[in-house]
Amino acid sequence: MASKVRNVILCLSCLLLFVGPSSSLLETLVQGQEVKDGDELVSAQGNFKLGFFTLESNNYYLGIWYNDNRQRQDNLVWVANRDTPIFNNSGSLTIDDNGNLKISHDGGLPIVLYSGQEGSNTSAVLLDTGNFVLRELNNSEELWQSFDYPSHILVPGMKLGVNRKTGHTWSLTSWRGVVVPDLGVFTFGMDSNHTNQLVIMWHDNIYWTSGSLERGHFTSSFSGISDSYYNFSYISNENETFFNYSVETRFTKSPRLVIDYLGRLSDDRGILVDCISRFSGSSKMERCMPAQLPPCRSPDDVFYSHFTFMYNDGFKFSESENLTLMDCEAKCLTNCSCVAYASTIEDAQTGCEIWTSIPARFNGSSNSNARTIYFLNSAIGKSTSHPTYNIKAYN
Missing domain, CATH: 2.90.10.10 (Bulb-type lectin domain)
Structure with missing residues (x-):
């Protein structure tokens, strides 16, 4: 017992x-x-x-x-x-x-x-x-x-396209921030005007195009999705029109195509599409659509990041606008007086604050309220109080 x-x-x-x-x-x-x-x-x-x-x-x-x-x-x-x-x-x-x-x-x-x-x-x-x-x-x-409601990731078997009977579309939508899954401002899907190519949209504007599909690969030579790693298919009939893809298991056992909050497309190998530097006109990525800059801005205007604290408050946009870091950069570029911008929520990189002047006094990364602030290169050059910064190029 x-x-x-x-x-x-x-x-x-x-x-x-x-x-x-x-x-x-x-x-x-x-x-x-x-x-x-x-x-x-x-x-x-x-x-x-x-x-x-x-x-x-x-x-x-x-x-x-x-x-x-x-x-x-x-x-x-x-x-x-x-x-x-x-x-x-x-x-x-x-x-x-x-x-x-x-x-x-x-x-x-x-x-x-x-x-x-x-x-x-x-x-x-x-x-x-x-x-x-x-x-x-x-x-x-x-x-x-x-699979009919993809989020920000595409795996084999998912579709990018449209159901012709219901009008339902299949596309990826970026997150709003690093750890904020809310709907962001970038979408990755089939081009509604040229259905034989894929596009990344920023709001309602074309941000990047893949080029047309030929024998399972896209014609954009500098895009990682055009190499032999991926085999894309294009299907169109009376019911639906869509792209999907496959990856051989010898390459990876966990394939994912991800559109991130900055509009970059990546997989387990790294970044495949990156148009972040398109504002300066210096993007090396083929098929990135150049930004439309106001007359007061030059293609040489780029931003540099510095982890610091600003003693003067800038203009903060309403949280209800759900602005991303990329939106904030665009807000600054289209405001001819703007010389710096930053996310209001540092960890998530959401929200937006812009400055029209750089203060005479700074406090660096030791300040508990320090965050990453992006400064316009021309504004830094004009600053006599701080001629040098330990900063890196954002683009």
């Missing part, structure tokens, strides 16, 4: 060792189940996980990521509630009796991902492609899928 008791205790101890801080479920969520903070769905072959995560403070998001040991920002492939973070760990993903796929949480209305019908018999499965699919069990009809 004592031996049996010891065996039971040993089995329970082993079980507790395997149940860590998170509880991994099977790949399928059925009605009556829930995925809450600490729980994870795992795809059949273990390629992907779905669960709640946080990047800063108490903002929680539901997302899908590669099942590896990288930081969450580096293996993430999809965010469900990027504009509606949950401000505590009370989030719970469920399928209710009416077939609604929703995120419930304390202190607010549910975030509905799919609205079902009364009497629906549905389940949702995390596939080994990274796609999360809601199905009607009676006839296996696909009701909703995460």
Whole structure:
């Protein structure tokens, strides 16, 4: 009897060792189940996980990521509630009796991902492609899928294009800041006017173009997406027009194309498209669209960054404008009096403050309120109080 008791205790101890801080479920969520903070769905072959995560403070998001040991920002492939973070760990993903796929949480209305019908018999499965699919069990009809609502990352199987029947578009949208998943100002998708090429848009303006697709590769010779690493396909019929891509597993087992908050396109090898220096006209990246500068600005006007503290307050734009760091630079360039700009929220690099003069007095990085401030090169040259700075070129 004592031996049996010891065996039971040993089995329970082993079980507790395997149940860590998170509880991994099977790949399928059925009605009556829930995925809450600490729980994870795992795809059949273990390629992907779905669960709640946080990047800063108490903002929680539901997302899908590669099942590896990288930081969450580096293996993430999809965010469900990027504009509606949950401000505590009370989030719970469920399928209710009416077939609604929703995120419930304390202190607010549910975030509905799919609205079902009364009497629906549905389940949702995390596939080994990274796609999360809601199905009607009676006839296996696909009701909703995460691939139809990409965030800022493209993985093989996702589409960039348009559904001709519904008008629904597939495109990537950047984050608003470094750790702010809210919708940003850059989109990456199919060119609506020339559907055989991809574009990055900044607000409503073309920022970069890929060139046309020829034999699986784009004609833009300086773009990383034009090399043999990627094989793009273009499909157009009466139902839909889109691009997708594939990558051989000998290159990578976790492919991702990411549009970041600065409008740069990158993958696991590094940055592929970078048009940040287009304001100065010195961008080495082919097919970056030059900025339209006012007459008071020159292509030689560039900004330099310095981690410091300004004793005089600048003009702060309203937080409701949701300005990014790139927006702030544009605000400064289009204001002929502006000589410096900075994000008002340093860690996130969001918000905007601009200055029309450089103060005679500075305090460097030792000040607790120091942040990264970008100074116009011509303004620095005119400053006699501080002829030199330990700074680096932003472009």
